[in-house]
Amino acid sequence: MNSSNPPTARQSVFRAVDIAKIYQMGEVQVHALRGVSVELYEGEFVVLLGASGSGKSTLLNILGGLDAPSSGTVHYLDRELTASDPSQLTRYRRDNVGFVFQFYNLIPSLTARENVELITEIATEPMDALDALDLVGLKDRSDHFPAQLSGGEQQRVAIARAIAKNPKVLLCDEPTGALDVQTGIVVLQAIGQINQQLGTTTAVITHNAEIAKMADRVILLSDGHIAGIERNSTKVAAQDLRW
Amino acid sequence: MRKLDRKLLRDLYQLRGQASAIVLVIAAGVATFVMSMCAYRSLTTTKDAFYRDYRFADLFSSTHRTPDALLPRLRDIEGVAAVEPRLVYDVLLDVPGMSEPATARLISIPDRGQSELNQVYIRRGRMIEPLHSGEVVVSEVFAKAHGFVPGDQVRAIINGKTQVMRIVGIALSPEYVIQVQPGSILPDDKRFGIFWIGRRDLEAAFDMTGAFNNVSVRLALGHETDHVIDQLDRLLKPYGSVGSYDRDEQLSHRYLSDELSQLRGMAVMAPAIFLGVAAFLLNIAVSRIISQQREQIAALKAFGYSDFEVGAHYLNLVFVITVGGSVVGSIFGFWMGANMMGMYEEFYKFPSLEFLVNWPAVAAAFLMTTVAAVVGTFVSVRSAVTLPPAEAMRPEAPPSYQTSWWERLLPKRWIAPEMRMVIRNVTRRPLRAGLSIVGISMAVAVMVLGNFSLDAMNYMMHFQFRLAQRQDLTVTFVEPATESVMYEVQNLDGVLESETMRSVATRIRFQNRSRRIGIMGLLPDPQLYRLLDADEQPVRVPEYGVMLNSKLAEILGATIGDQVIVEVLEGKRPTLTLEVSAIVEEYAGLNAYMNKTRLHEVLLESNVASGAFLKVDPNRIDAVFAELEERPGVGSVTIKNAMMQSFEQTVAENILVMRSFIVMFAAVIAVGVVYNTARISLSERQRDLATMRVIGFTNREVSTVLLGEIIIFTALAIPLGCLIGYGLAAITTAGLDTDNYRIPLVVSRNTLLLAASVVVVATILSATLVQRRVKRLDLISVLKTRD
Numbered sequence A: 001m002n003s004s005n006p007p008t009a010r011q012s013v014f015r016a017v018d019i020a021k022i023y024q025m026g027e028v029q030v031h032a033l034r035g036v037s038v039e040l041y042e043g044e045f046v047v048l049l050g051a052s053g054s055g056k057s058t059l060l061n062i063l064g065g066l067d068a069p070s071s072g073t074v075h076y077l078d079r080e081l082t083a084s085d086p087s088q089l090t091r092y093r094r095d096n097v098g099f100v101f102q103f104y105n106l107i108p109s110l111t112a113r114e115n116v117e118l119i120t121e122i123a124t125e126p127m128d129a130l131d132a133l134d135l136v137g138l139k140d141r142s143d144h145f146p147a148q149l150s151g152g153e154q155q156r157v158a159i160a161r162a163i164a165k166n167p168k169v170l171l172c173d174e175p176t177g178a179l180d181v182q183t184g185i186v187v188l189q190a191i192g193q194i195n196q197q198l199g200t201t202t203a204v205i206t207h208n209a210e211i212a213k214m215a216d217r218v219i220l221l222s223d224g225h226i227a228g229i230e231r232n233s234t235k236v237a238a239q240d241l242r243w
Numbered sequence B: 001m002r003k004l005d006r007k008l009l010r011d012l013y014q015l016r017g018q019a020s021a022i023v024l025v026i027a028a029g030v031a032t033f034v035m036s037m038c039a040y041r042s043l044t045t046t047k048d049a050f051y052r053d054y055r056f057a058d059l060f061s062s063t064h065r066t067p068d069a070l071l072p073r074l075r076d077i078e079g080v081a082a083v084e085p086r087l088v089y090d091v092l093l094d095v096p097g098m099s100e101p102a103t104a105r106l107i108s109i110p111d112r113g114q115s116e117l118n119q120v121y122i123r124r125g126r127m128i129e130p131l132h133s134g135e136v137v138v139s140e141v142f143a144k145a146h147g148f149v150p151g152d153q154v155r156a157i158i159n160g161k162t163q164v165m166r167i168v169g170i171a172l173s174p175e176y177v178i179q180v181q182p183g184s185i186l187p188d189d190k191r192f193g194i195f196w197i198g199r200r201d202l203e204a205a206f207d208m209t210g211a212f213n214n215v216s217v218r219l220a221l222g223h224e225t226d227h228v229i230d231q232l233d234r235l236l237k238p239y240g241s242v243g244s245y246d247r248d249e250q251l252s253h254r255y256l257s258d259e260l261s262q263l264r265g266m267a268v269m270a271p272a273i274f275l276g277v278a279a280f281l282l283n284i285a286v287s288r289i290i291s292q293q294r295e296q297i298a299a300l301k302a303f304g305y306s307d308f309e310v311g312a313h314y315l316n317l318v319f320v321i322t323v324g325g326s327v328v329g330s331i332f333g334f335w336m337g338a339n340m341m342g343m344y345e346e347f348y349k350f351p352s353l354e355f356l357v358n359w360p361a362v363a364a365a366f367l368m369t370t371v372a373a374v375v376g377t378f379v380s381v382r383s384a385v386t387l388p389p390a391e392a393m394r395p396e397a398p399p400s401y402q403t404s405w406w407e408r409l410l411p412k413r414w415i416a417p418e419m420r421m422v423i424r425n426v427t428r429r430p431l432r433a434g435l436s437i438v439g440i441s442m443a444v445a446v447m448v449l450g451n452f453s454l455d456a457m458n459y460m461m462h463f464q465f466r467l468a469q470r471q472d473l474t475v476t477f478v479e480p481a482t483e484s485v486m487y488e489v490q491n492l493d494g495v496l497e498s499e500t501m502r503s504v505a506t507r508i509r510f511q512n513r514s515r516r517i518g519i520m521g522l523l524p525d526p527q528l529y530r531l532l533d534a535d536e537q538p539v540r541v542p543e544y545g546v547m548l549n550s551k552l553a554e555i556l557g558a559t560i561g562d563q564v565i566v567e568v569l570e571g572k573r574p575t576l577t578l579e580v581s582a583i584v585e586e587y588a589g590l591n592a593y594m595n596k597t598r599l600h601e602v603l604l605e606s607n608v609a610s611g612a613f614l615k616v617d618p619n620r621i622d623a624v625f626a627e628l629e630e631r632p633g634v635g636s637v638t639i640k641n642a643m644m645q646s647f648e649q650t651v652a653e654n655i656l657v658m659r660s661f662i663v664m665f666a667a668v669i670a671v672g673v674v675y676n677t678a679r680i681s682l683s684e685r686q687r688d689l690a691t692m693r694v695i696g697f698t699n700r701e702v703s704t705v706l707l708g709e710i711i712i713f714t715a716l717a718i719p720l721g722c723l724i725g726y727g728l729a730a731i732t733t734a735g736l737d738t739d740n741y742r743i744p745l746v747v748s749r750n751t752l753l754l755a756a757s758v759v760v761v762a763t764i765l766s767a768t769l770v771q772r773r774v775k776r777l778d779l780i781s782v783l784k785t786r787d
């Protein structure tokens, strides 16, 4: 099991140093991040926990190359994301990052399988779309359109889509936010399973402390700061979570 | 297939209603453009070939009687490549069973056979044989109108004597591609025919041995016409030349050129209107899709699709629509063009008139459509390209509504809440509302533009032949007739009223501009041939000075009070300086008028007449006509009603086809705009509407919210469209303003009503289509989806 290895022995995948993000809203400046420094290691499962507006999405988007910080540096392996231009960031996302969004963001006009293939088509070493759907237990629903799937199923398709290209990192922004408990657990199971089987570095945002029990490490965000980092001595499997 | 392309096809299928409406709007514009450009190419190519192969002359001149001895001097003029002397006479024909007069223009063919210029193309039968007396070749339209075939005989009254002519062939000529009698506006196949006849026959009949009265000249390559015209006029002046002119003043050529410039005008206006509307429709459709697909765009970008790929994806969607529209439009344009050729074959006689596809124009159509579409969707597509993916994760801020001035102005209870929603929605997006209104108004404008030409024609006919000219018959004499001849004519049984006139060929000059025109001398207060001002009020013929019609005044740049120089080109050829005393309204030709007595004075002649206008007892018209025809001095007799009827018939036949296209195209625009606007409102507001339904509003009330907008748009668009249509009609009339005729800017109430009704019907139709969707609105799924 991955969790038995000390994280410090692993290679750092992300290294963010003193990043800040300021949004200019007319006259007002919104400080979404105020000097965050954090490292994510290969293969680990990290949960970002914090109140609404604490800067979780902002941090995740910056790590995923969707957004750039106002100051500070972010490294992905040897690559400095903060020094990359938009097309390099596109390349970076295409080759390395899998995203799972709170509202699934599937293409409604494509079937489950086609949604996955949409991504594998442009990936360098993708897995078969059906295998990816199999991993989330939806192989038999592969020809269904998003509108024909429940919310949880849609989110699992979204996970299949995210992992099908064999990404180095999987970034999930409130993947269970729109789901009920039971469905949420199924989705989290899928994510946990990917992390364990494929060794994909995984970051999951939530404001549900219970989910944090699944993680190797929990990063607590509060008002744009890192309020603390906790290491879980024992990881709880998704199906054993209670909330 | 790439999955992104599959998405595109499915999105397109989802949008099929809107997309097809836009395809049709584009197709209508492309079809009109392709049709005009193909017709243009076909006509120019055919014309040029016919002119070249049958050696159409460049300059033309008529004289009284010029001795053949002058020919070498004409050929010596620098820049002259060939000279063709001819005898040309207009005579009356005596066609059995035809009570209406027909004029035959007899044109001599040299005894050696084919002429050097303006050669004759034999369609059927054969050319006249040299020195075979009594043989003629007749122009095809005339032969067809009367059912003549080679072997038939016709009788003509040549110089007072009835002569029998045997038709041996049916022919065409580059000089008479369209056969219009001077002074008419449209061809009259039945009443004007060209006859080619051996020179010897005409020499004998008119006592013209060793002389000619008409000459055509072909220029050597690269020579200035003006110089040659001056030389020709100088040499021919002593022989009664009324001035030489070039192809621009040659009637058949002029008509062809006018037709070509009309085609060009259509090729400019149609794409401007239709592609403009299409660009707007694409704009609203694509910006709607892009805002609907914000989150999909975000996902694509998050997964590494580049900005370029995302932009190309939406542009491809646009291109499928524009290519579809261009293909459909081109095919339809070919079909319309081929139809148009069929119509042209009735009017313009060429050895063969084939429909040629103008491929560069087709390419241009594709290009224009693409440009219009890119312009229309540029801003939306760019917003998709530049949309930061992190931003796109967040749903769009809800639209901000405001209570506006009109709500504070009107007491609340006056406006139902549904109506208030409608008005708020309209005023929230003033630009889009404005463009929707302009779009619908374009449908009205196209209708007005398409139908006003008939109004204009009708008005022209009414003005010219009912208000101004009130005679039934017009007689012209071969030589100015003496008082006794006029007395006889005026006292024919059945003639109720009559007026005489004197007309002379002149060249009129003002400053550096001049024109060859006929000046007509009229009685001071004519009752039959009246002159009217722009307000349809009769204008008295003043004792002194000259009256110009408005077109002539415009060309010369002369106004009332100016002194113009008039060189009379007949008789003693005096040069007069006359003051412009009045300007009269006329829609055909360039004419000037003066007091008849005064004209006699300056010409140093007695009271003679070139022609007479007769009002005849309706029951006696045929008899009077027959009597006139018998008289030796009579050159032509025109029955006004017969001429008007044939004119109206020709116009009606040709306008009908065009009209049905125009109604169709206008409906396409109206449906396109109304349906798209309504569909997009529905898509943007289906949550509001579903919510209204859930909280207890009826289907009807919900539809009011949606369709109220459309009703307001249409109501505002109709008056605006009438205005725009009037403006476009004004541009068109200005473009069609030629020396031959002018189109008055008249738009009848019926045209406006028809335009409004077509648009109202199209609106109701599209509203019904959209309303069916409101009824089927799936409340639950609508409320469940995030939008």
Ligand SMILES: Nc1ncnc2c1ncn2[C@@H]1O[C@H](COP(=O)(O)OP(=O)(O)OP(=O)(O)O)[C@@H](O)[C@H]1O
Pocket (backbone or CB within 6 Å): A023, A024, A025, A030, A031, A032, A050, A051, A052, A053, A054, A055, A056, A057, A058, A059, A207, B391
């Ligand atoms: N594009 C933006 N413009 C202005 N302010 C923004 C923008 N994006 C985020 N913010 C602000 O930055 C702060 C952090 O936002 P962020 O989305 O990272 O919070 P979060 O922790 O993900 O919250 P939640 O749990 O509600 O998703 C918030 O105050 C938010 O309002």
Ligand SMILES: [Mg+2]
Pocket (backbone or CB within 6 Å): A056, A057, A058, A173
């Ligand atoms: Mg968030």
